[in-house]
Amino acid sequence: MNITLKVWRQKGPNSLGAMETHKMTEVSGDMSFLEMMDVLNDRLVREGKEPFAFDHDCREGICGTCSMFINGEAHGPGRNVTTCQLHMRSFKDGETIHVEPWRSAAFPVIKDLTVDRSSFDRIIQAGGYVSVNTSGDTQDANSIPIPKHDADEAFDSATCIGCGACVATCKNSSAMLFVSAKVSQLSLLPQGKTESSERVLRMVDQMDIEGFGNCTNTGACEVECPKGISLTNIARMNREFLSSTLTSK
Amino acid sequence: MLDSKIPEGPLAEKWSKHKDNIRLVNPANKRHIDIIVVGTGLAGASAAASLAEMGYNVKSLCFQDSPRRAHSIAAQGGINASKNYQNDGDSVYRLFYDTVKGGDYRSREANVHRLAEVSGSIIDQCVAQGVPFAREYGGLLDNRSFGGVQVSRTFYAKGQTGQQLLLGAYSALSRQISKGKVEMLNRHEMMDVVKIDGKARGIIARNLITGEIERHSAHAVVLCTGGYGNAFYLSTNAMGSNASAVWRAHKKGSFFANPCFTQIHPTCIPVSGHYQSKLTLMSESLRNDGRIWVPKSKSDVEAIRNGSKKAIDLKEDERDYYLERRYPAFGNLVPRDVASRAAKERCDAGYGVNKTGQAVYLDFASAFERYGKTEVLTQGIENPTHEQIINLGREVVKSKYGNLFDMYKQITDDNPYETPMMIYPAVHYTMGGLWVDYNLMTTVPGLFAAGEANFSDHGANRLGASALMQGLADGYFVLPYTIGDYLADDIRTGKIPTNSPEFDEAEKQVKDEISALINNNGDTPVDDFHRRLGLIMWNKCGMARNEKHLKEAIVEIQELRKEFYAKVRVSGSADDFNPELEKATRLADFLELGEAMCLDALTRSESCGGHFRDESQTEDGEALRDDENFTFVSAWEYTGAPSEAKLHKEPLVYDNIELKQRSYK
Ligand SMILES: Cc1cc2nc3c(=O)[nH]c(=O)nc-3n(C[C@H](O)[C@H](O)[C@H](O)COP(=O)(O)OP(=O)(O)OC[C@H]3O[C@@H](n4cnc5c(N)ncnc54)[C@H](O)[C@@H]3O)c2cc1C
Ligand code: SF4
Ligand code: FES
Numbered sequence: 001m002n003i004t005l006k007v008w009r010q011k012g013p014n015s016l017g018a019m020e021t022h023k024m025t026e027v028s029g030d031m032s033f034l035e036m037m038d039v040l041n042d043r044l045v046r047e048g049k050e051p052f053a054f055d056h057d058c059r060e061g062i063c064g065t066c067s068m069f070i071n072g073e074a075h076g077p078g079r080n081v082t083t084c085q086l087h088m089r090s091f092k093d094g095e096t097i098h099v100e101p102w103r104s105a106a107f108p109v110i111k112d113l114t115v116d117r118s119s120f121d122r123i124i125q126a127g128g129y130v131s132v133n134t135s136g137d138t139q140d141a142n143s144i145p146i147p148k149h150d151a152d153e154a155f156d157s158a159t160c161i162g163c164g165a166c167v168a169t170c171k172n173s174s175a176m177l178f179v180s181a182k183v184s185q186l187s188l189l190p191q192g193k194t195e196s197s198e199r200v201l202r203m204v205d206q207m208d209i210e211g212f213g214n215c216t217n218t219g220a221c222e223v224e225c226p227k228g229i230s231l232t233n234i235a236r237m238n239r240e241f242l243s244s245t246l247t248s249k
Numbered sequence: 250m251l252d253s254k255i256p257e258g259p260l261a262e263k264w265s266k267h268k269d270n271i272r273l274v275n276p277a278n279k280r281h282i283d284i285i286v287v288g289t290g291l292a293g294a295s296a297a298a299s300l301a302e303m304g305y306n307v308k309s310l311c312f313q314d315s316p317r318r319a320h321s322i323a324a325q326g327g328i329n330a331s332k333n334y335q336n337d338g339d340s341v342y343r344l345f346y347d348t349v350k351g352g353d354y355r356s357r358e359a360n361v362h363r364l365a366e367v368s369g370s371i372i373d374q375c376v377a378q379g380v381p382f383a384r385e386y387g388g389l390l391d392n393r394s395f396g397g398v399q400v401s402r403t404f405y406a407k408g409q410t411g412q413q414l415l416l417g418a419y420s421a422l423s424r425q426i427s428k429g430k431v432e433m434l435n436r437h438e439m440m441d442v443v444k445i446d447g448k449a450r451g452i453i454a455r456n457l458i459t460g461e462i463e464r465h466s467a468h469a470v471v472l473c474t475g476g477y478g479n480a481f482y483l484s485t486n487a488m489g490s491n492a493s494a495v496w497r498a499h500k501k502g503s504f505f506a507n508p509c510f511t512q513i514h515p516t517c518i519p520v521s522g523h524y525q526s527k528l529t530l531m532s533e534s535l536r537n538d539g540r541i542w543v544p545k546s547k548s549d550v551e552a553i554r555n556g557s558k559k560a561i562d563l564k565e566d567e568r569d570y571y572l573e574r575r576y577p578a579f580g581n582l583v584p585r586d587v588a589s590r591a592a593k594e595r596c597d598a599g600y601g602v603n604k605t606g607q608a609v610y611l612d613f614a615s616a617f618e619r620y621g622k623t624e625v626l627t628q629g630i631e632n633p634t635h636e637q638i639i640n641l642g643r644e645v646v647k648s649k650y651g652n653l654f655d656m657y658k659q660i661t662d663d664n665p666y667e668t669p670m671m672i673y674p675a676v677h678y679t680m681g682g683l684w685v686d687y688n689l690m691t692t693v694p695g696l697f698a699a700g701e702a703n704f705s706d707h708g709a710n711r712l713g714a715s716a717l718m719q720g721l722a723d724g725y726f727v728l729p730y731t732i733g734d735y736l737a738d739d740i741r742t743g744k745i746p747t748n749s750p751e752f753d754e755a756e757k758q759v760k761d762e763i764s765a766l767i768n769n770n771g772d773t774p775v776d777d778f779h780r781r782l783g784l785i786m787w788n789k790c791g792m793a794r795n796e797k798h799l800k801e802a803i804v805e806i807q808e809l810r811k812e813f814y815a816k817v818r819v820s821g822s823a824d825d826f827n828p829e830l831e832k833a834t835r836l837a838d839f840l841e842l843g844e845a846m847c848l849d850a851l852t853r854s855e856s857c858g859g860h861f862r863d864e865s866q867t868e869d870g871e872a873l874r875d876d877e878n879f880t881f882v883s884a885w886e887y888t889g890a891p892s893e894a895k896l897h898k899e900p901l902v903y904d905n906i907e908l909k910q911r912s913y914k
Contacts, residue, residue, distance in 0.1 A: 012825070030521045030662075038776070039524055045774040045829065050820045053828055055314060057487040059527050061656065062412055063318040085659050110458055111826040118435060121315050125427040129420035130379045134299045134725050136370035138377040142334060145388030155381035155406055158413060162317055185379065192379045 001027040001088065004096040005040065007052055013108050013116075019098070029089030033076065034059060034066065036088055037099075054113040061085040061226065064161030067168070068113055069100040074165035074224040082163065082226045102168035106175070106211045117164050119210035120178060126206035127199040128182045130192045150188050157185040159227045166221035166229075172213030177221040179203050180237035181229045187240055197244035204241060251504070251884055251899045254686040255359040260905050261341075264363040267687070268730055272737035279304035281743070282736055283467040285452055287439045287494055289316030291411075291717055292700025293473030294418035295724030301430035302421075303729055305736075308465060309422065310437045310454060312489055312831070317419045320475050320487040321720060324411020325532035325653065327393060327403035328717040330368035335392050339400040341365045346906060348715060351397040351584050352680070352708020353858035353874060354908050355507070355882070357901065359687060360705050367726040368718055372404055374725060378417040382406050394537055395713035397584035397913070403714045408532055408653045414717055418724070437463075438831065439494045440759045442470060442501045442696060445751045449501075449696035453755050455763075457831065460824040462760055464752045466745035468736055469695045471728065472498060473720075476679040476701040478511065480839045480846060481791070482783025484676035485517060485530040491835040492842050495683050495702050503691035504884040504897060506684035506704035508842065509850035512711055512859050513792050514677035515541075515588035518660055518670075519608045528675040529660055531611065531653055533713040536581045538616035538646060539670070541588070542568045543600040543609050553602050560602070560610055560669045571595055579913040586710045586859040586872070587913060589674035593792050594870065596673070603671055612669035617642035674792060678716060680707040680859065681849070684884040684899075688731035689723060692884075697732060699723035704882070709858025766833045767823045771816040775832045778813045782806065782836070782843055790847050795863040799851040803844055803892065810840040844891040852896060855879045867910075876908050 003024040010017030027036055034056050041051035057065040066083040070076030076086045091097060099113065107115040132138065158181070166177035183200050186192030192199075215234065222231045256267040274282065282305050286297040289311040297309040311319055331344035344365040349356055372390070376382065382404050383391040392401040406413040425431040436457040443451040443466070451466035477492035478484035499505045516531045516539075544550050545567055552558035571591055573580045583591075592609050601607050621642030625633045628641075643666050647654065657665050683691045683698040685705055690697050700720040707715065789802035813836070821827040855875035856865040865873045882899040 028522055028524070031524055032526070032660075035524045035526050038526055042774050042776065045818055045820050046772065048772075048818075048820075051829060053826055057313060057318055057489050058320065058323045059488060060323055060529055061659075062409065063313070063320075063322045063487065064315075065313060065318050080655070081659060085656070087659065087662070089662060114826060116458075117314055121317070121423070121426075121433075121435070124317075124420065125423040129424045130377065131424065132374075132377045132421075133302055134295065134374060134421055136367070136374050136726055138373045141332070141372045141376040141382075142389050144376075146384060147388050148384045148386050151381050151384040151388075154379075155383075155413070158381050158406075158416065159409060161322075161412075162315065185381065189379050189381065191377055 001029065001091070001093040003027050003091065006096065006098045008100045008113060009052070010109050010112055012111060017109070027088050029087065031088045032059065032084060033068070033070070033086040033088065034084050052113060053111045056084055059084040062161060064163040067102050067115065067163055067165070069102060069168055071098050074102070074168040075226050080226055080228055102164055104167050104173035104212070106173060107164060107167065119212070120162050120164065120175070122210060123175065123179060123203055123206045124182065127202035128186070130186060131195060144190055146189060154185045154188040157181045157188065157229065157233055160229050161227055163226065165224050165226060167212065169220045169224040170213070171218065171220070172216060174215040175207050175212040176215040176234050176237070177225060177229055179207055180233035183237045183240060184233045187236070196240060197247060200237060200240045201244050251897050252686060253357065253899055254688055255357065256687065260358060260362050263359050264366055271730065271734040274733050274736050274740060276304045278740040280306070282306065282739060283308070283744070284469050284471060284732070285310070285465055285467040286471045286473060287452065288319065288473035288475060288700070288702070289419070289422065290319035290321035290473060290475055290700060291415055291418055291720030292702070292724045293319065294415065294422045295721050296471055296473060296699055296728050297431055298418065298421035298425050299725050299729040300732070301425035307425070307431045308434065308467065309431050310434045310439060312436065312438045312457060314436055316422060316433060316435065317416060319415060320490050321411050321415045321717070323487060324717055325408045325530060326534035327395065327405035327410045327714040328371070328414060329395070329402050329714040330372045330404060330718065331365055331402055332369050332372060334390060335401045337400045339402050343400065344368060344402065347398045348706065348712055349708065349906050350911060351712040352710055353872070353911055354708065354876070354880070354903065355857050355901065356706055356708030358903060358905055363727065364706050364719060364722050367722045370726060371718060371721045375414060375417050378420060380406065380413050380417040382413070393534055394582060396533055396536060396582045396588065397579070397712045403534070405534065408534070408650055411717060414721065418721070440834070441497045441755050442693070443752055443755045444501055444693065445745070445749060448694045450745045451747065451752065453759050458826050460822070460827065462756055464747035464756060466747045468739045468742060468745065469697060469732060471697040471699060471732070472683065472702050473700045473724065474702045476682070477839070477842060478676045478679050480782065480843045481676040481786045482779045483520065483525060483528050483787070485514060485528050488527060491838070493835050493838045495698065496838040496842050498683060498691065498693065498696060500887050502693045503696055504684040504886050505681070505845060506882050506884045507681040507849065508846045508885065509790065509853060509860055510680035510709050510858065511676060511846070512585055512678035512680060513589045513674045515585055515592055515674050516611060516672045517675035518657065519603060519605070519673040529656065530675070530677065531657060531670060531672055532650070533585065535611060535650060535653065538649070539581065539611040539613050540570055540615055541572050541581055541609055541611055542570045543595050543602060545569045547599060550600055550602065554604060560612070576913045583913045584710055584712065589792055590861060592674055608671040608673050610669040611672045613646055613665065614669070616646055620645035678711055680704065680709060680711055684882065688734060689728050690735060695735060697728060699728050709860055763823050763830065763834065766817065766819045767830065769814070769817055769819065771818040773816045773818060775817060775819065775829060775836055778809060778817060779832070779836050779839070781809055782840060785809070786843055786846070790850050793861050793863055794850050796851065799847050802847045803851070806840065806844045806847065807892070813837070813840060841891045845885060845894060848892065848894065849883055849885065853879060853883065874910065880908070
């Protein structure tokens, strides 16, 4: 296949960026999108130019590192895939592909396609955990049976990879899907239930501090989420939040 | 000279006695002690969280943009623990025994027993943290089986066990960060260890965003930096996984143990093209339900390769389920090294089923049928059609491995619910690593290693679902205690200054090396050299090794290293976010480590576990150990160049287990 790439080039956080055009030939459908980017970078280095900086690590759709906005969609076309799992067979011969970084005030660009998502870490630090010590002197794991249905539901929420596609997709740059997934996971389990009120308040506070926008229920995040995190998480968190503010204030 | 510090006394009491006897640091003094933990995978995140909770001041580093993205996140199948919840006869002793045997009798009894002892607490701990393990309908935890064992002791969370465990450890770490007990440095890469008066007293790190070279001091440094499988370029490891931290430590005096012990995992998606950047694992758990086969006749192989026949066209008696044929007792669940070699044997003999001839089938048809029949009964469906049964069975398989099947389809564009998967072995894990004593300290005082970065528990072959167990055991339950024994001497030391000549020297070296790479007048990208190193390693130090190939490999790697320094082009600048530079410094270390791996493989002329020497095999092609001459750990001391490393031997003593030729027949 032949492909025309238009890729975002931005030297640093405070520089202006622009799209740069590159023609790609002999692209195989079995290549992953990132492998195609590797081929481009290899060529740029050989030509004495600077390659594009982009984030990636596992290339298996699980670490949440890769983060490209492709043809106006977070992680590109296709549902339930991350950028690294996207393959070139999803594109047509002769197509022009636009590649940009996540864009959100809470995710400043570091360079080219790489952004800073440490705001997500700070949200988790605000309360996305169960306050249990790591001594191992807890009770036997089977002493609290958890209905399979609850455990499965908690698991589904827990599969969020923290990639930030939900934020990049949302016109308000809201982090509600990400935050609600963690809140749901922990409040669905007896272990996390005890501190659930405080948790949700602290995490939502931090989310506001970081500059993420409000959720206006457009549902775009659910569509682009590579892990199928559903809007029910947001609904659950809203209930949790409401009852927490009522009891705490 | 090598003192493994294994405590005296009966095996089952060693750890508890040791814990009772080691020196402690009292809480008030812990506040005056700094510890650097490099790495935030299962080992690093759990160690940092636990140490901080105990009261030490912890600095934690990872090269990813968040500690949650450490490579442990990618682990799929599960974690072992001898809980015996299934009441199938499991026990601490059995887990210990399976692990020593699985490792082909090249690990320390005392370490492995300790691992088995603490395994149960890991599960308790994780459940308390909110890790959503799979459960049965009754609400209790579910288990599955992994290779090389005959009990069900593997806890799992679908095909995302590593993710769930790491997020648990990450949450414990986040809690300590929020309390100010851990200072987290994301996007920071450790570039060297700093030694003062023979002790590890800090590190030099590079801030990957600004390129700044930083000094960090501490009373002890813990390396939890993962494995070095990427020496082969293509592996199931994440792209950033690297050996630099352990290799730098090695060059500063830490002995490197068994570098040649590499695990080649039998079930990975085969290579598809020259642009391939990594290989994807299909979890071992699939071998619970998948059957591995190739056609019996070469004409069928031909027909499949040229597309005139499909896998499903072949009848039962036209298929060679070679693992079931060769190893009736364990069948498809033989250990990884055995399964990988058997696949290679069939493919080398010309039975590979894809165009490159390097693939075998992993087939779920029988599982669909078996599960479907059970479902029909439990759902009370009368006179079901065959199709109904298969569809019900597919649903069951989907609930167990759905994400793996999706991943397979995404990568290959083939639907594994309709046609068998095609798989081939790939580099996956490294049993070798920094030599550590029972306290997990390397031969440099104050420098510790935990998780995949050390060599300690898996001998010559790791059993499935045991790496996660070891990482969390080291980080939550071993290191936090054993490190106290060393730090007890440091309660009056006070803060270690970073303006000493030792820090100056280490920083200068790192800066010089970086500027040499950046300013090199070459024309070839880093990856080009990495691919070539990978090919040498795979062809000559891979699934089967021999003297001639290993000797050739050593020379080829030395030449490649020279060429790298002469011709590499590292674009961009040193004072900036520069992934090319990161790759270059990491590759520089792989180019030395690769040679060390070949040298170690050459020296160990026996076969054991994942290390197979053509010269040492039984009549039917199984690995043949040489216990008389090789029942030891090879611990290499760096003396100036990889080829001049000096071999030290730590004898392995088996008081509780009788050494036997491993048999899975
Ligand atoms: C695809 C796959 C599936 C697997 N599935 C299983 C399974 O089902 N069960 C099982 O038991 N095992 C499994 N394993 C093995 C297991 O995942 C690993 O052995 C284990 O997670 C390693 O954990 P770790 O904490 O030692 O290192 P890692 O998780 O690799 O973490 C390394 C850390 O070190 C940091 N680091 C490295 N170098 C530097 C440096 N120079 N400076 C700063 N930071 C650095 C990284 O940022 C990272 O945080 C699997 C492995 C793979 C590849
Ligand atoms: S909710 Fe989905 S899109 Fe958002 S961070 Fe998690 S996985 Fe990514
Ligand atoms: S690189 Fe890990 S999810 Fe894409």
